[in-house]
Amino acid sequence: SQELEQSPQSLIVQEGKNLTINCTSSKTLYGLYWYKQKYGEGLIFLMMLQKGGEEKSHEKITAKLDEKKQQSSLHITASQPSHAGIYLCGADHNQGGKLIFGQGTELSVKP
């Protein structure tokens, strides 16, 4: 959906390197959700951000919400092959229970 843009669309990194994925909304954010999808499987909920400046961590994955920029960034420190997959952000645009998702960022981690 153009309402939610992720960048980059794909990323290949060497194991041990850090990386950042961005998610930018064209509409006001009431909440931002990060999911991870392993190839051929469903999505796994990672974390939810609701307040400007909020930062959350899940193992070596940290996400932050910049409410003014209507943007969230997801940062992975010291990437591992287990981090490979597709990362999707989902946004709450105050539409009563419905999320809009970005197109996803495909991450590959080379050993």
Add this chain to the structure above:
Amino acid sequence: DAGITQSPRHKVTETGTPVTLRCHQTENHRYMYWYRQDPGHGLRLIHYSYGVKDTDKGEVSDGYSVSRSKTEDFLLTLESATSSQTSVYFCAISESVVRSYEQYFGPGTRLTVT
């Protein structure tokens, strides 16, 4: 892991035939969703349900209908399948209106319409 199953997991069908996909949950969650996932489009909401017999359309509902006669089951029907409906379909559930955005997803159904 949330108890969500989808059936079938894979299906190949011909254009014009009806197809029904089933989502079954054991979590007693009120909200259920059907999405389709296509390259370059991410996830797009087809229909969702906020209770038994209560459903509403998502952004790509044309050509699809849903039914929810029990809390645990949410059915997605393609009345007359078209090649444009070839996709991976995901069901999701969420607990309440407060936490409705923390959604748990099923394993997906890969549908091919030839």
